[in-house]
Amino acid sequence: MPPRPDALFELDALDPGAGPRTPPPAEPALPAARGLLDVREIHAEPEAAASPRGLEILARFPRARVVEVASHWRIPHLHGNEGNVARWVRVKSEVLVLGVRKTFTVRPNGRSADWIAPGLSNGCAMACAYCYVPRRKGYANPVTVFTNPGDVIGHLGRHIARQGRKREPNQCDPAAWVYDIGENGDCSADALICDNTLDLVAAFRHWPTAKASFATKFVNPALLAYDPRGRTRVRLSVMPPRDSRLLDIRTSPVPDRIAAAGDLLEAGYEVHFNLSPVVLRPGWQADWADLLRHMDDVLPAAVKAQAAAEVIMLTHNEELHEVNLGWHPRAEDVLWQPAAQETKHSQNGGTNLRYRAPVKHAAVVRLGELIAAHAPWLRVRYAF
Numbered sequence: 001m002p003p004r005p006d007a008l009f010e011l012d013a014l015d016p017g018a019g020p021r022t023p024p025p026a027e028p029a030l031p032a033a034r035g036l037l038d039v040r041e042i043h044a045e046p047e048a049a050a051s052p053r054g055l056e057i058l059a060r061f062p063r064a065r066v067v068e069v070a071s072h073w074r075i076p077h078l079h080g081n082e083g084n085v086a087r088w089v090r091v092k093s094e095v096l097v098l099g100v101r102k103t104f105t106v107r108p109n110g111r112s113a114d115w116i117a118p119g120l121s122n123g124c125a126m127a128c129a130y131c132y133v134p135r136r137k138g139y140a141n142p143v144t145v146f147t148n149p150g151d152v153i154g155h156l157g158r159h160i161a162r163q164g165r166k167r168e169p170n171q172c173d174p175a176a177w178v179y180d181i182g183e184n185g186d187c188s189a190d191a192l193i194c195d196n197t198l199d200l201v202a203a204f205r206h207w208p209t210a211k212a213s214f215a216t217k218f219v220n221p222a223l224l225a226y227d228p229r230g231r232t233r234v235r236l237s238v239m240p241p242r243d244s245r246l247l248d249i250r251t252s253p254v255p256d257r258i259a260a261a262g263d264l265l266e267a268g269y270e271v272h273f274n275l276s277p278v279v280l281r282p283g284w285q286a287d288w289a290d291l292l293r294h295m296d297d298v299l300p301a302a303v304k305a306q307a308a309a310e311v312i313m314l315t316h317n318e319e320l321h322e323v324n325l326g327w328h329p330r331a332e333d334v335l336w337q338p339a340a341q342e343t344k345h346s347q348n349g350g351t352n353l354r355y356r357a358p359v360k361h362a363a364v365v366r367l368g369e370l371i372a373a374h375a376p377w378l379r380v381r382y383a384f
């Protein structure tokens, strides 16, 4: 029996200043890179395999079996095969796809970034139970790496040149056009595979009117050597560790992500936070208050001085719900709350679930109060 919608707002933390500071529960250790990826099979378009980036990747995983495919989008035994639900996580660890990107559309956004850049990957080695990325690819969702970074960077450079200077500040950034370079994956985890993320960070160094931005749940120390010179914004995604342990499968523990903020800033990144997704369940307010207090306790003053946040309430999806029941049903105990959610048909034909407007509005207001009480330095760029 799901909790009533009003139960999601139990009076567990209405006085944010009261009560002891509960330390975040203990987390499992940071997954080593080799734990996240144990690549045994690489499905590659011939042109991708023969490219310099493709050869670099094949050399990095010399024991992987290479399977030639005509198109990175049509791999019947990987994509859309319901039998893969049982192997969901293994496929992410053991399979890579190499393809050549053919479309270079830059889409306007206006919320997280001014523009969504054509990414250099699609899919993710992590396995968050609420992730929208698999919806486009079917059940199994290993990382597809595009091996033509030069084409993407060339298109981006021309797009940036056409925009000229940003004339009006907006919430994305006061001065720079912000390009999200990681809409369909995690650039920090992708950096375990090849230098695509490095190439993008290096390109943005030299574009004074633009800034790259990507969200991540993976702490990869390799990024510290990329020398972004302030032109790349890393958005560290955070949520209460209790939710993260249940939902953020294979990611770096939340305290590790927060602990990485100071190093990333020192290395030349702008560091923001994604408070996302906000999952409503009994006790959510107390756990978010704990998380915000933890951030206030441990983040260096320099991080706080430049930080901003996006607040994104959970959007779920009917098809993903069915998939999750096949491999991680406990996640659905908190993600699937039909009494508090309403359906919305998405552009690609799926049925999304989001919190009903009054529930969502009240939660956004409440989270804003918690931020004001516990992390008043954290400017909210937008809440959605």
Ligand code: SF4
Binding pocket: 123, 124, 125, 126, 127, 128, 130, 131, 132, 133, 184, 185, 186, 216, 217, 251
């Ligand atoms: S880290 Fe991001 S892209 Fe990867 S599974 Fe989680 S939500 Fe999806």
